[in-house]
Amino acid sequence: MTPTLTPGAVPLAFWRAILDGAVPRLDPACLPAVARSAETVAAIVARGEPVYGINTGFGKLATVRIGAEDLGTLQRNIVLSHAAGIGEPMPVPVARLMMALKLASLAQGASGVRPGTLAFLAALLERGLTPVVPAQGSVGASGDLAPLSHLTAAMLGVGEFFCESGRVPAAEALRHAGLEPLVLGAKEGLALLNGTQFSTAYALAGLFGAEDLLRAALVVGALSTDAARGSDTPFDPRIHALRRHRGQIETAAALRGLLAGSAIRASHLTGDERVQDPYCLRCQPQVMGAALDVLRQAAATLATEADGVSDNPLIFSDTGEALSGGNFHAEPVAFAADMIALAVCEIGSLAERRIAMLVDPALSGLPAFLTPRPGLNSGFMIPQVTAAALVSENKQRAHPASVDSIPTSANQEDHVSMAAHGARRLGPMVDNAVAVVGIELLAAAQGCDFLAPLTSSAPLERLRTALRARVPTLAEDRFLHPDMLAAVDLVRGGAVASVAEALPGVAP
Structure with missing residues (x-):
């Protein structure tokens, strides 16, 4: 190409x-x-x-x-x-x-x-x-x-x-x-x-990774909603139209599309149903929609920066002048990187809360730690701990870089943006969040296994089939690390995000 x-x-x-x-x-x-x-x-x-x-x-x-x-x-x-x-x-x-x-x-x-x-x-x-x-x-x-x-x-x-x-x-x-x-x-x-090309390159790489992460997290979040027999009422378009945020409206539409036709959902439309689901299920449009809006704003900033000229001095051939200014100051990139970091952190944080909800029988109604024989088996106990560790790492990394400055060049350059390390930290943050979503994929698929013969929607069942081709259901404790790597690979490779490609509201 x-x-x-x-x-x-x-x-x-x-x-x-x-x-x-x-x-x-x-x-x-x-x-x-x-x-x-x-x-x-x-x-x-x-x-x-x-x-x-x-x-x-x-x-x-x-x-x-x-x-x-x-x-x-x-x-x-x-x-x-x-x-x-x-x-x-x-x-x-x-x-x-x-x-x-x-x-x-x-x-x-x-x-x-x-x-x-x-x-x-x-x-x-x-x-x-x-x-x-x-x-x-x-x-x-x-x-x-x-x-x-x-x-x-x-x-x-x-x-x-x-x-x-x-x-x-x-x-x-x-x-x-x-x-x-x-x-x-x-x-x-x-x-x-x-x-600013070094900072901008890293920030763009972080942005593209965050966009893919958001799509994957929406798909897996929908699967977790079915695994927990959650309600799709919170995704009703009337709710989101009243608040008017574009990202919220569109992510709710994506979640509705992902769950459309689910036999699991149809099985509990009436009868014994929770009055309200935990926030990690119910507030997905509000959190993921806000992340989508933030990523769009960061994308607009970085698109402008990539199209600009940021060295110094600048040459104006029409007048024969060389004008010295400050276009090299990467504050716009630093702000965009900080915004992306916040979105990535929250996407991973919400996914981890869904894992924690699924392994807790009091919240999910599923066997403890998603294992048929809890006690003898630990099931998904420690994968949730791993997810929690990754989310905490991202929380530490999400502190804004742009609020820091240190004078350089004998105080000639007395205010700097810190855009470079602000952008560099995005790759590891996205990797952490991708791993969390991979662990959630394992947990959500395991949760749906307990609901057989009921099935989820057609697109979510295609995802479960893709996962089960590489990772069998966890009947008894086994060496889980390869399972986790396989699930993370599905998320990182785009197989999970591709499930949502035909749906509205998933493309920043």
Whole structure:
């Protein structure tokens, strides 16, 4: 798949495709504006006027004037000095997303880079060369300096690349790919290492994971509702129309669709029925709908950020100016990441409460811990404990990153966004919540087994069949870890979320 990257007009589906392995093709229509931007920088250099980032030092050293003969060295030095990250490397899919985001930003003709520099970055993506970028070291302003410097250093032949043969020294990888190391022109080093693309890539990856998680949690939540013989009355559209929240209305519709035709539900429409279900069942539209609305808002913010230009200074070719501002400050990304973290935390928290409800005979009406012979067998006692542990981890991680700040660069950069680690924590949070939903899937399917020969709805029975093809009913205690991994794999792989694809209200 080779989608066309049209700078400034990129849908979120494009970025998801890049994360999934697509290789972007840059729209050549952007190149004249890029060339004009580079010509503007050349004109500024020729005039000899001091302009930040072109012929001055950086940060606190902005008052130091640099001679024309040293401008190439200046750009190389800023790259090498700023490549000061630490920690484990970025995952390759996220690093490639970062590269594509950087390409989209530079291609808007406001950064002063040459068309050949864009072509070099595009060639790395096309030939499967991904820089090894340590994931720690950015505070989210002045841009994601350290990680983007590692990206740029690899382009210069310094550092390492991931490629088909593994982790290879950068100069060697470039040579095997038929590329000469990049030689930077005026301003190009700063343009490449400044910006929010590292934080935005991680935030987008977290967003896409959270969207898939939400769909899966809706499906499994519906199965848990049937396992507990819960009521679908709380999903009545009249209730949600009165409150007017879009997400709540649509998730209630999705839950109704998932439960439509359930013989389990039909069996207790009258007679011995709880007056009200626990909140974990009854308030699913309110909690999941709120999470859906929050994810939509975060998606809008990140779509705008991905379409923007966030380095500094910016080049305006129509007037021949280089204007210094603060577009590198990643506060919008930090806020979006915090919103996603809250949604992920609550989705997992509600799922864990449904597991706890199912294993409690006083609440579910099912055998204790979902085992036919409780006492001799512990059943789902400890999987619920594991879910509780994962939810608690997510609660700790969900503390807003954006409220933190620490001055850097001798107080020149005195307020920072912390978007980088705010976005990085989303992947582990989504993984935790996916595991919780996987455990819930096991518990909900086990609960429905006790209600045989009654069955759930057609889509939920297809899901149970898929699970039972890999995990048999738990009749007696056994080694549960493989069962849990299989269920989590179904959630992570999209098999669970796909059950809801034809329903309204499940696609942020």
